[in-house]
Amino acid sequence: KQWYQRRVAITAGVVPKPRSDCGKGEQLMVTFIAGYIAGVFCAIVSHPADSIVSKLNANPGGGVVSAAKELGLAGCWKGLGPRIIMIGTLTALQWFIYDSVKVAFRLPRPPPPEMPESLKRKLAAAQ
Secondary structure: OHHHHHHHHHHHOOOOOOHHHOOHHHHHHHHHHHHHHHHHHHHHHHHHHHHHHHHHHHOOOOOHHHHHHHHHHHHHHOOHHHHHHHHHHHHHHHHHHHHHHHHHOOOOOOOOOOOOHHHHHHHHHHO
């Protein structure tokens, strides 16, 4: 969850105003976009392993190394585009629904991330 919240903070930086000035709809859109970015990242990271597992399921009794060799480098990445669309959308919708429920029930949102004091001191010293 912390990784996701950092992505929200980065994505919120694209919005030209502070989160406190954004309406609920704008905040939910930032959540959706950040969820989609997280989903794309997850799809890319997990795709080669899932391709190998699919090959192992199709050919029981084979080993991981033989499945990877049979697929080859290009085969491990085959089908990544549709997977990005699917996983990105599903992850974005999950976080959008989660945040929508929090908004609907007026549950508190986490405070915006702050710059660590050590980094503030380094930046002040550099100026």
